[in-house]
Amino acid sequence: MKTVFRGLVAALAMPALAGLAHADGCGPAPLSATEDMKTSPLTLEAAIARAGQAAPEVLQAALGSKAASAEADQAGRWLNPAVSLETENFAGSGTLEGFDxxxxxxxxxxxxRLGDKRRLSERAARAEAALASAEREVQRLEAQKLAG
Known part of the structure; x- marks a missing residue:
C-alpha cells in the first residue's frame, strides 16, 4: 500500500513538474483596419492594399506562417513526460480470481534529446517559419498585382 501511495503522489506531481501548457486560438489573420479606411473615400491604392490583405490565399498563407512560428516555439521546448499505469492478473480464475x-x-x-538536437530542431523550425512568412508576403504581393 505504501508503494501505491508513493506512485499516486509521483503521478500527481508530474504535471506540476512538466509546467503549465498554454494554447493560443487559431483565429482569423489580423487585418489592419483603421478609422481612416471607414470614413474616407476609397482610393485605388487603398483598394489594392485591401485586396492584398483580404484575399483568401493571403489569409491562408498568414495562418500557415502563424502555425510555422508556433511550431518553431514548440521545437525549442523539452519533450513532455509520459506516465502509464498498468494492472495485470486480475479478474481471472483460480488463484488469479478477483484482486487477490x-x-x-x-x-x-x-x-x-542529446547532441544539441533541441537547439538544431528549433533553428530548422525557425527557418521554416521564415520561409512561410516570405511565402505569405509573396501571396500578398501577387494578390495586389492581380487587383491592380
Missing part, C-alpha cells in the same frame, strides 16, 4: 494476485506497474518516461 493482481500486479500494478507505474512507469514514468522522459525523452532527452
Amino acid at each position: 494476485a493482481y500486479e500494478t506497474t507505474l512507469s514514468f518516461e522522459q525523452t532527452f
Whole structure:
C-alpha cells in the first residue's frame, strides 16, 4: 500500500513538474483596419492594399506562417513526460480470481534529446517559419498585382 501511495503522489506531481501548457486560438489573420479606411473615400491604392490583405490565399498563407512560428516555439521546448499505469492478473480464475494476485506497474518516461538536437530542431523550425512568412508576403504581393 505504501508503494501505491508513493506512485499516486509521483503521478500527481508530474504535471506540476512538466509546467503549465498554454494554447493560443487559431483565429482569423489580423487585418489592419483603421478609422481612416471607414470614413474616407476609397482610393485605388487603398483598394489594392485591401485586396492584398483580404484575399483568401493571403489569409491562408498568414495562418500557415502563424502555425510555422508556433511550431518553431514548440521545437525549442523539452519533450513532455509520459506516465502509464498498468494492472495485470486480475479478474481471472483460480488463484488469479478477483484482486487477490493482481500486479500494478507505474512507469514514468522522459525523452532527452542529446547532441544539441533541441537547439538544431528549433533553428530548422525557425527557418521554416521564415520561409512561410516570405511565402505569405509573396501571396500578398501577387494578390495586389492581380487587383491592380
